Amino acid sequence: MRTVLLLLAVVCLLALPAHALATPVLAQVKAGDADINATLENFQAGIGYYDGNVNGHFDTVPDEPAYIDVDNSHSVSYGDLRLTAFAGHASGVSVLLADIDMGRPLAMPNNAWFLRTTDGSWAIDMDASSTLTAGDIVFPAGTPAKADAATPGLGGRLARVEGSQVGMLSSLHREHDADTVLYAEMDSFTTGAGRVSAGDLRLTPAAAAAGAATTTGTAASGAMGGSDGAAAPAAATSAPPAWRTLDWLLVGVGVLNLVGLVAVARMVNHLRGPPRNPFK
Ligand SMILES: [Ca+2]
Ligand SMILES: [Ca+2]
Ligand SMILES: [Ca+2]
Numbered sequence: 001m002r003t004v005l006l007l008l009a010v011v012c013l014l015a016l017p018a019h020a021l022a023t024p025v026l027a028q029v030k031a032g033d034a035d036i037n038a039t040l041e042n043f044q045a046g047i048g049y050y051d052g053n054v055n056g057h058f059d060t061v062p063d064e065p066a067y068i069d070v071d072n073s074h075s076v077s078y079g080d081l082r083l084t085a086f087a088g089h090a091s092g093v094s095v096l097l098a099d100i101d102m103g104r105p106l107a108m109p110n111n112a113w114f115l116r117t118t119d120g121s122w123a124i125d126m127d128a129s130s131t132l133t134a135g136d137i138v139f140p141a142g143t144p145a146k147a148d149a150a151t152p153g154l155g156g157r158l159a160r161v162e163g164s165q166v167g168m169l170s171s172l173h174r175e176h177d178a179d180t181v182l183y184a185e186m187d188s189f190t191t192g193a194g195r196v197s198a199g200d201l202r203l204t205p206a207a208a209a210a211g212a213a214t215t216t217g218t219a220a221s222g223a224m225g226g227s228d229g230a231a232a233p234a235a236a237t238s239a240p241p242a243w244r245t246l247d248w249l250l251v252g253v254g255v256l257n258l259v260g261l262v263a264v265a266r267m268v269n270h271l272r273g274p275p276r277n278p279f280k
Contacts, residue, residue, distance in 0.1 A: 022206065024142020025081075025092035026122060029183075029200045038196045040170035040183055044072045047083070047113065047124055047137075048106030058109065058126045058135050060146060066126065066137055067095070068203070069106055070169065070176060076104045079178050081205055083124070083137045083144040091144045092206035094178035113166040114184050114201055115158035122201065123147070125158050132156045143206075161199075163187040179205055 029036065049058045049066040058064055065086035070079050080095045087100045095102055110128050117123050117132055124137035132138070132154055138147045147154065163186050170183040182203040183196060192200070 023204045024139075025144060025204055025206055026139045026142045027202050027204070028122075029196055029198055029202050031198045033196075033198075035172075035181075035196045035202070036198070038172055040172065040185065040194055040196060041174045042168055042170045042185075042188075042194070043174070044167050045070050045169040046072050046074070046106075046108050046167050047126075048074060048108045049126070050076065050101065050104050051107040056107065058107070060135055060148065063146075065101065066124075066146070067106060068169070068182070069108070070182065072167070074106050074108055076101045076106060078102070079176050079180070081182070081203065084146045090206060094205040096178055111166050113160075114164060115160055117153055117158060118156035119153055123158055130158050132158055161186045163189050163192075181205075 046069040047066065048069045049064050051057070052062050052064050053059060058066065063084070063086075066083040067076060068081040068083060069075075069077075070081060071077055076095055076099075078095060078097055082089055082091050082093055082095065085091045089095075089099060089101070109126055112124055112126055112128070114122050115125050115130075117138075122139050123132055125132075126136050127133060132147060132151070134146075134148050134151070134154065136147045136158075137144050138151055139145070164184065165188050168185065168188060170185055171180050173180075176182070182205075184201040184203070185193065185197075186199045186201065187193060187197055192198075196202075
């Protein structure tokens with residue numbers, strides 16, 4: 001019985017996720033974050049969509065996909081970041097070479113960039129209306145999605161942040177891959193320019209978050225290979241994210257499970273009574 005209990009306990013502990021929630025694709029940098037002050041390399045990017053029905057409009061029917069055109073190629077290319085789910089690929093996941101949308105042309109709406117919504121979250125204005133409308137890209141829980149009729153705050157004003165520049169993306173090293181963490185600076189005319197600072201937006205491709213152990217290694221080696229020799233960005237990207245409420249909740253459930261098992265085992269032992277003496 002004890003062996004079984006021990007085995008069950010081990011299984012319970014193994015089942016607990018080390019980190020239950022994935023890193024959000026979009027997050028705003030806060031003071032004290034591990035990557036704060038890391039040097040950024042800026043480059044020109046854009047927001048684009050595949051105009052499937054060639055009507056010059058970003059449509060919901062058909063469900064046209066949108067991307068951060070990371071290399072500003074005006075086409076879907078390796079490392080572009082999907083802002084909507086498409087053809088079996090989740091939103092927030094970067095484009096890989098073998099993906100079906102690879103190579104498609106992108107329509108580039110004017111001035112589409114990260115704007116602040118009235119409730120303090122973020123949206124990409126896909127129709128240059130400066131208000132939140134169906135079809136704009138929103139970020140519930142940090143994951144990009146196409147706003148629809150049920151999206152809260154529709155009709156609200158979208159405000160440009162002083163210090164953000166349309167199309168200006170950054171990363172910790174110039175080369176970018178499908179797992180490279182990207183930044184959109186929100187203070188590019190003040191002292192925070194050219195480095196990760198509180199208020200900047202951090203974009204972590206979903207694939208990078210899922211395989212954190214290997215991807216941060218890649219980012220670290222890339223950053224350290226730079227001529228500036230500053231290892232701060234490497235340390236920044238490899239710092240484990242903090243535990244959140246759900247993690248602790250799951251740990252609690254696991255512990256309760258164990259306590260329950262022990263109680264049941266004791267009850268069973270009690271019902272059986274004291275062990276018999278085989279010599280009597
Ligand atoms: Ca269209
Ligand atoms: Ca591209
Ligand atoms: Ca900055």
